[in-house]
Amino acid sequence: MRTISWKRGLVVTVDQTKLPEKFVYLKLKTPKEIAEAIKNMKIRGAPLLGAAAALALAQTAYKSKPKTKKDLLEKLEKTSNLIKSTRPTAVNLFNSIDLVLDEAKKYEGAVKEFKDFVVKKCLEIVDMDAQINRMLSLKGAELIVDGDKILTHCNAGELATVQYGTALGVIKAAFRQGKKIQVVATETRPLLQGARLTAFELKKEKIPFILITDNMVGWVMQKGMISKVVVGADRILMSGHVINKIGTYSIAVLAKHHGIPFYVAAPISTIDQKSRVEEVIIEERKPEEILRFCGCKVAPKNTKVYNPAFDITPPEFITGIITEKGVIKPTSEELNKVLAV
């Protein structure tokens, strides 16, 4: 299944806030609608955000009637700013915008072909994500053995990407190879991406799994119910720090304490080559996400809330990073190596 697709200027994707109850397609006509869908979590997951950002630029080019190259470049810049203002943490969103803008600025052909050139570049980013995740999943599956009990957090499946998924892609590839595995999925408070989306995908694939609440991780590790952890990433720094869904750091610390290998599966487009750890913006979301649970109030009125959507796991807790170019250690040397190939 493709989570996002392009139909002559229309962006078609799944409304992730409706799952698992309803499988509803959204038809987004403008970059503004895409930006709203990102803010409201209808579109989410780092690689999918990268694809959605590229498609917002594709819509801008597709609908434009530029007289000069500058005309369209200005429109692309405007869309870029709009999309960049939606969510600050997943670097894929920023990386795909920068990639398209760089290519567009370098274009030297005729003005009448410029918009087609931009649309083509954007669609290439979307197609590449699907191919890359497949490669990454197969590389990661080599690490999985019969009898593995794999814990995953949040949703790093096909719903978080254009196709296949990253962490869940690894799990699915291993299962399709006939490996006997069992998955433990965390519910992932406050927005329940694990319960709503990962459980949905695992059930669809008929992969044996159990769902736990986030505060059960230590206990299930202590009881020997986990042999490996595989999670996705929203941003990987050159220092080897991994930014992912809130709760990832706690899982990594617990995994180290229990001697359980902790893997991060992410495409190279998730690497942030510029930022230092103190420069990363961790998105803070609205208090209502914590004050309410499935629409019901769960805390007294005016309760103060802290609601960071992501956390940062230092490299010493990470056994390996699974990329489309192979499994590497979380060091700048190894990250530089995969970036150079």
Ligand code: MRU
């Ligand atoms: O807030 P979300 O649902 O966009 O957060 C998603 C995650 O943290 C995923 O683990 C990450 O984006 C990797 S998805 C392949």
